Amino acid sequence: MSLKHGILGLLNYGPTTGYELDKSFKGTLNFFWQAQTSQIYRELSTMEKQGWVYSEVIIQSDKPNKKLYALTEDGKVELNRWLRQNSIEEDIRVRDPFLVKLFFSGEVDATTNIETMNQFKQCCQYALEKIEESIKQCDEASKVDKKAFYWGMTASFGYYYYEMCIRWADDTILKMEELL
Amino acid sequence: MSLKHGILGLLNYGPTTGYELDKSFKGTLNFFWQAQTSQIYRELSTMEKQGWVYSEVIIQSDKPNKKLYALTEDGKVELNRWLRQNSIEEDIRVRDPFLVKLFFSGEVDATTNIETMNQFKQCCQYALEKIEESIKQCDEASKVDKKAFYWGMTASFGYYYYEMCIRWADDTILKMEELL
DNA sequence: GTTGTATATTAAACATGTATTATATTAAAC
């Protein structure tokens, strides 16, 4: 997995500009992958050199000109290669800065740690509410486009994830309170 | 969070060499943060230039010489600044290549996707078993060192996480089978 | 004696991620 593959996947839904890509990235994949705007433009130009995408300049009079990007045959081949490639072992790695900090939190007083866990819980509750909405949207979209089924599965993961985090936080807060 | 902070945290338990650090990193933080050996050595030398750590060469006759690294006052200050800094919003971001791929899996036939989900589930079951062991170890260690309480909380998160993944995978496989 | 394993560190190249800034146009708001 690299950002390039995420971009190939989005471009596969149809030609777009860097600007639109950036927005749709932030509206969808952003839950489980983040990318800076500048990174998207840079990757697009690298991918064009690689021959995975090609671009066409669209002259606009009412707005600034833009570049419309589309997949090449090579790009489609690479997208399908990546999608079909069996690589779960590498794909399921967790990277969680919050847990790294928690690991060393013996250096910090328990009261502060409980406060932090409460903040963590609140963030998860907020995320859960937002995901409920996106699950509804995916259910609607699934009626029209069968690809939305898989979008829904990722949203479902988010629901399971944050619900689990809240339970874990509750359990952890109880154990932390025993330390006081 | 950066790798430097993870290294500061480990060095806080006492002076060590890059070699030992690499091994203890891979035995602990590796569940939620990964680092290459070469990256650890590079970060150590950067951190020495920054004044967060200092090193001393230990001449050995039976084994190759080694460099013993230890925290400086500045390093301790930075570790505590990071630990006490309130940054949950940035810390809780999820990055999951498996979900990115799943998002685009409408391009792949359902049978293959079910197979992939089964592999995912197996990986999670294996991870769960390993975490059960490390929870036991943390419980033992907690009797001697109270810092181990927080190690145990991260292990507990791992348990909750993989247990949740398995339930989600079961649910998702059922829904996928309806597509056939 | 050669092979493998553990100990120990470094370098170099390249890919990816983050942060900041610059540029330019149009339309709406104040």
Added chain:
DNA sequence: GTTTAATATAATACATGTTTAATATACAAC
């Protein structure tokens, strides 16, 4: 008329992550 928001892209610098391989010693196994 000046500011703000939206549209649109590009450039720079630096930090971090990944890959590969070079270098060197000692001990045990075969």
